[in-house]
Amino acid sequence: MKYCSLCGATVSSKVPQGDNVMRYVCDACDTVHYQNPKIVAGCIVTWQDRVLLCRRAIEPRYGLWTIPAGFMELGETANAAAARETMEEACAVVEIDDLFALYNIPHVSQVYIIFKAHLNAPEYSPGEESLETELFSVDEIPWEELAFPVVSAALKRFVENRDETPHRPFVGDIIR
Incomplete structure (x- = not known):
């Protein structure tokens, strides 16, 4: 995943605050993009x-x-x-x-x-x-x-x- 589906900005792979798993997080709006089964x-x-x-x-x-x-x-x-x-x-x-x-x-x-x-x-x-x-x-x-x-x-x-x-x-x- 390269871009946020909500705002279109780039995403980074990081562990969101309060989480313990690497996720794609929007660099602009902080939306967490979950990859689920x-x-x-x-x-x-x-x-x-x-x-x-x-x-x-x-x-x-x-x-x-x-x-x-x-x-x-x-x-x-x-x-x-x-x-x-x-x-x-x-x-x-x-x-x-x-x-x-x-x-x-x-x-x-x-x-x-x-x-x-x-x-x-x-x-x-x-x-x-x-x-x-x-x-x-x-x-x-x-x-x-x-x-x-x-x-x-x-x-x-x-x-x-x-x-x-x-x-x-x-x-x-x-x-x-």
Whole structure:
């Protein structure tokens, strides 16, 4: 960051008074510019005993499988973001059931919020960011072709705990 988004003056990297972390601070108006993690919201979507996955049509990890997920927009709730991303990537309308897991991924400054969701009908198709979409039984999940470690971790946890009632949300870390 070179310039203040508030007044346009240059910024310097320093520890603001009362803080203990280096931040960008405007040299003119003293506005502190925080660099915060990005929130990613997604769903493990089911239809009967199958899981909906999307084959990525974009980088990073083009051609590999993932759950529908993406960055939250300003003014959006996490569950609304997860449902929107599912519509965008899989052209599927879902009902959000429960919070499934929260994964901290500090090395890429992301926090994943993953919900369990279900289709009311097996209606889905690839959106612009997907090459294809498919429902997989747990025995058919393409484990070696999953796009990201967080997707692998979430799906493994889902498979291992899918019959847990009531479901308790999981909090974990993906560390490099």
